Each structure stands twice: as C-alpha cells, then as structure tokens.
Amino acid sequence: LNFDAPTREECTVNRSLSNTPLQALDLLNDPIYVEAARVFAQNAIAHGGTTFETRMDWIFDQALNRQPGAEERSILRGLYDGNLKRFAANPSGARQFLSEGEAPFPRDWNPAELAAMATITRAVLNLHELITRN
C-alpha cells in the first residue's frame, strides 16, 4: 500500500503515483530490504571481481543495467570508506547488521567489509532510478 498498490476494495483504472517519506523509510529500514542489500553485497563480492571498482561495476550492471560514472563512484567510495571504518571499530554492530533476515552470511568473511559493501548496495537499491519505472 505504501507503494500505490490498489487495495482491491474497488477497481482502479489508473494507479495514483505517490512519493512519500513512508516509502523512503520502508526501503531504508524494512528488514527484507536490508537483507536483500546484504545478499546483493555477498554476490557482488563473490561475482564482481576482486577490487572495489569491479564490484561497483557489477552492482550497477545488475541493478541499473549501466556503469557508474566517476562522480557516482566517488560518492559511493566515500560512503564505503566511512562505513568500513565504523564497522571495523564496532564488529558486533557489523554482525547485527549482517544478521538481519534469514539468509545466512559467510562467517569466515570480514564482517566489516561485507557490512560496508551492503551499505553500498542498500544505497543503490534506494535510488530513484531503480525504484521507479518513469
């Protein structure tokens, strides 16, 4: 309902298109999105090559069907570095973040790195470009 699905109580010829803070809260904080972002990050690390840059390419290719531009890379790099530092300083926070949802995360991976990468995928999954078809 937050995303304009009709309630089916009456017929709808044309959905109203809304754009609300409730949608933002859902996409940012709903456990299922947090889990999806984390598994997306696991896949990026597993399949997106070995460097931050190749993983960015892979994430953008999967999510947006295009490559990131230089400014986008720099914004996400900043976000990644900041979060990596904070998660490294707070490993239990990183594990809490990674434990959201039911899909298991690889225990032998560095939790701070995975959590920081999941922050990147979480940001990408919140982009207007991704969540709207228009």
Next chain:
Amino acid sequence: MGNQFAGDIKRRTFLGQGAAGLGLVALNSLLSPRLFGAPQAGGGKSKGVVNPLDFAPRAKRVIYLYQAGGPSHLETFDYKPKLAEMTGKPMPESFTKGQQIAQLQGQKLICLGPTHGFRRFGQSGQMICELFPRIGSLIDQTCIVRSMWTEQINHDPAHTFMNSGSILTGRPCMGSWILYGLGAETEDLPGFVVLVSQGKGGQMQPIAARQWSAGILPSKFQGVRFNSVGDPVLYIENPPGVSQDMQLDSIRAVNALNTLEDRSVHDPEIQTRIAQYEMAFKMQASVPGLLDMSNEPANVLEMYGARPGDGSFAANCLLARRLAERGVRFIQLYHRDWDHHNDVKGNIVFKAEEVDQATAALITDLKQRGMLDETLVIWGGEFGRTPMSQGGSGRDHHIKGFSFMLAGGGIKKGLAYGATDDLGYAAVENPVSIHDLHATMLHLLGIDAEKLTVKYQGLDVRLIGPEGGSVVRDILA
C-alpha cells in the same frame, strides 16, 4: 543507458512533461504571478505560494473529522418534528419529483421520522440528537450548518468532489492545496497527515488513497497516511547495527546520487524523492516523540476515551491534537461506516459512541491549550441521508441537504446556520455548496480561493472549480 543521454532530457520525461512536468515550469513562473505581484494588504507571510497571504488568517491549520459513508443529518444535527409526524406516510411528490435518487429508484418513497429523540442544548438552545450529548454540551462553541448540499450521490465521486472540488480524479485535494498555498509549519513531520478509523458497523467501505492525492500539484504536497493500528509509521527504526550518523551518511549518498540523476534526466519527481528522504530521516527522530503517549495524563486519555494505538476514532483524535501541536497544517481523520442503508436507528448508536466523546474531547482539549482559536475543526461527511426510509429502517444516500459542524479559528460560536425544508429533504435557507465550504475554509486560512490556481491543460484549475464558491460570511466570527 543513462550516461549516454546525460545532459539531455529523456524522451519519456519530455513527454511526461507535457502533462505533469510542465507543471514544474508553471510552478516556477507561470502559475504564480502573485509571487511577483505587489504585496497585498492585510496578509502576512507564508512559506507557500500564497505569500503574502490574501487576508489576515483566522486559523493556521485544519483538523477535518471526515465522517465517511454519509451521516444522517436527521439523526445528528437537523431536527425535523414534521417528518416524525409523517412517518409511514408517502413522501410528497412535490419534494422528490425529478430529483436524483440512489438506491431507492423506482421504489415507493415512504417517510421515516427521526429514529432518536432530540433535545435542547446550551444557551443557544439548539436541538441536537440526544445520542450526542457531549457535542451538544459544546454547542455554544460551534457552528452547525444545516444547509449543506452536494452534487454527487455515490460515495467515491462524492468523496472526490468533497476533497478536490471536482468529480474528476486527478485534481489536488484540499489538504494539498492548503499545503501548496501556505507551506508547512513543521520541518520534521509531513504537513498533511491522514488517519483512518473504522467503526463497529464493520462496513469497511474503502477510502482510496486518491482522496489525499496531490493530483496535478507536485507530489510532495500529497497527504501521508499514518497507520491507525499497530505502528503508525512502519520502519521508523534504523536497521540493527546502524547508528544515526551512519544512516545519515547513507541518506546523503542516496540524495547525492539522485541529484546526479536529476541533473541528467530533469525529472521533478526526483526533487520530491530527495526531499522525502530528508523528511524520512527527520521523521525517524520526530515520530517516536509524537507517538509516545506516556506523557499524556490519565485524565486526558479518559476525556477522549482513547487507548492509544487501538485504531479507534478516539485514539486518532488524540493523535490529531499532537500532530496539530507539532505544526502539521492539515490533519484529516476518516471515520468510516456511516452508510446506514439498514437500521439507521441501531447503527447510529454505535457511531455516537465512537465519535461523540472523542469529538467533544478534541475541541475541549484544543481550547484548554489555547489552540482552538487557531485551528479550524470541521466535522461532516460526503453527503447526508434520505428522509425516506430504505427497507423500512434505513436511509439512502442524499445530496440535497445535510449538516456540518464547524468550530475554532474564525468560526462564529453558538450559531445554527441555514435550514432544510420541513421534511429535511432540501437545503432551502442559505444553502451552502461544497465549493462554498472550500472557499470559506481557505478564507479562514488567509487564502482567496478565487486566486489559488494552477495552470493545467490550458485551464486555471482551482479547488472551487470553474463555477466557484462564495465565502459564507455569516458564519465567520
């Protein structure tokens, strides 16, 4: 493929701008010549497009207690002894001939008198249904309009007409117009909040989200619906392990990326998206305080008859006051199940239990806090109900005459305005149209309804429609 089009406007966006997107251009220039006009007398500043205000405002905000389904005026505010005498007799054809009828088409039209007693309340001695003693006790502080009429006889179009002044969907609703005109007083809550409750009648009639849509206005002016049951706002907490500053970093990154996107595709919705992510972050801080009822004294909870979070009209009335305190501009509470095609006598008892105490508590509470003078409280539905019976015990939809209650900012106290005929069929004395109500509401907020327009498809769209509405000056204090 976004990159290769960088700097260009995407075809789809460009075409979209033919309809909605041009609104952006219009917003910035065409639509608000008033922004560049000479300041007018009397107004005062605002954060919206009506700046300065057209008039000195009498109210800053609206709490609209929307009784959805069509409350019977004959069992609330409109006393019709003559109709009581006529119970069981045929409705005179002089009233009904050629008039629109909903479900009673082709049926024999029989009068049904008021199914509950009325008595006098207050110094003004107005006759109010005795099921509403608490509203009755405040009658000297309110204004009852007994001469409302509308154009639409079925629920959904009648709601649409009430909310947007048009029967066509896609026009901005009144809360959006007001937010557009005046801007928001609060930075950390939406300026237009919707709450929905339902009653024991269990009819569960739908209220479509279209009823609080911004329509052709930018979508940041739309109403934001809070849940009534459970958590009013979902996912207000950060994910585990994510601190406030980490959350802020993420939101800043999302907004920075969206800003880049906007630079290449020029989609006005992206600006709204960015603003809504900022709002979401602010709401994460503000909403827990809004919903923390632990600081409400027991006597206040008791006055409303509210258990916070139970989804009742009473709980929503209390939440409405808290939203009003925090500067929300337009607060619309829908209370459903007023559609009494059967057993109006029994069903209206449920409704009275649900709304009488809470409505009176809200008005009293606002008054005690010194907020009633700056808050316009409106109570009413999308239409009224027939003086003719449906199936012996119910009443059908009725558009020719029904009642509204108004109180607070700029409204005359202790007044009963207008009247229906002897049988409660049609508004005959000082009839008030929906557009008149709109014009009056905007006037009290400092807006000239004639002038609040948006260019769309070559027309100056406005809340009061092409036909217009008049401020009901007689009910202004």
